[in-house]
Amino acid sequence: MGATAVTGMNLDLHVMCPKIILMLFFYIENTNEYAFKDSFLALIPFYIYSIVYFAMIAVLKWWRDIYNIMNYLPAPAAIVVMYAFAFLLTFSLRLARNH
16 A cells, blocks of 8 residues: 555655654754644645645546555545644644654
């Protein structure tokens, strides 16, 4: 399920870049405490990507679904699951960072 999301060129995008960003977030950028509002602002690139992603896969069918989300869930449920995961991850990182 979604193996093509972490192979080839996508390995850097989905594995290496997040590791580097998390290291910077926890070890370098450690002087500020992040507010609840900051979590929503940090997700702006995700909001844009999710709109483009679902438009290209569910509506226009111009991209292949490398995450295989639409193979297992209808589009509305997939949107809810992706946003729930993004919010959970973002708020968990904020709490861990502020702790």
